[in-house]
Amino acid sequence: MNFDELKNEWEADGASETNISADMLKIREAHSPIDIIRRKMKHEFTYQIISLVLMAAIPYFFGFSANIEMVYLVFYAITCGFIAYYFFKFYQFYKNSYDMSMDSRKSILWFFYEMKLNIELYKALTYIIVFVWVGFLAVYLLFEKMGAINKILTKLSPAYILLNCFITILIIGVITELWAWYYYGKYLKRVKKIVDELDFEN
Numbered sequence: 358m359n360f361d362e363l364k365n366e367w368e369a370d371g372a373s374e375t376n377i378s379a380d381m382l383k384i385r386e387a388h389s390p391i392d393i394i395r396r397k398m399k400h401e402f403t404y405q406i407i408s409l410v411l412m413a414a415i416p417y418f419f420g421f422s423a424n425i426e427m428v429y430l431v432f433y434a435i436t437c438g439f440i441a442y443y444f445f446k447f448y449q450f451y452k453n454s455y456d457m458s459m460d461s462r463k464s465i466l467w468f469f470y471e472m473k474l475n476i477e478l479y480k481a482l483t484y485i486i487v488f489v490w491v492g493f494l495a496v497y498l499l500f501e502k503m504g505a506i507n508k509i510l511t512k513l514s515p516a517y518i519l520l521n522c523f524i525t526i527l528i529i530g531v532i533t534e535l536w537a538w539y540y541y542g543k544y545l546k547r548v549k550k551i552v553d554e555l556d557f558e559n
Contacts, residue, residue: 389547390544390545390547390548390551391454391465391468391544391548393544394472394541394544394545394548395451395454395455397540397541397544398447398451399451401447401540402444402447402448405440405444409436409437409440412433412436413433415429416429416430424500425496425497425500428493428496428497428500429493432489432490432492432493435489436486436489436490439482439485439486439489440482440486443478443479443482446475446478447475447478447479450471450472450475453471454468454471462552465548465551465552466552468548469545469548469549469552472541472545472548473545476537476541476542476545479537479541480533480534480537483533484529484530484533487529
């Protein structure tokens, strides 16, 4: 092997080391948004537990009748069931995210798609809980405030009621989407950007 061949081989090896170094820097850069997402997941768990504890005390704060209190507890139990399922899936992902190897594009890509799935689950849970409690509100008004509701309904047209329901659902949807984006989505987008910049593994 002559000098020129040795020189070319050395330059090729140097370029390979440079590429590996650049990839490792990108992978390290991905750690920051992933760590933020993990921290937010931990906070989310705490917020949800506090919310459930406060919700359990609502019948006593508002002085519900015995019948409405029983109905409330049924809706509360349904809510706890949905949230427990969500917590289980969320915790599994949270725990597995610490077990994965954070030194490859494949692992970061796994985190991205699993977190994206969890965000969709998070949004679905929000919609379910909202409709569960809209159901409770309807039952409460039907049994406790029927006289006042009848007076209001006689003054409103069906079109006006439907329009208000549509606007309410739209507002809830927008708030849910914006909150999911603000709390998780923008950090997940940073992870995806880093993944896209990395070379595919052979």
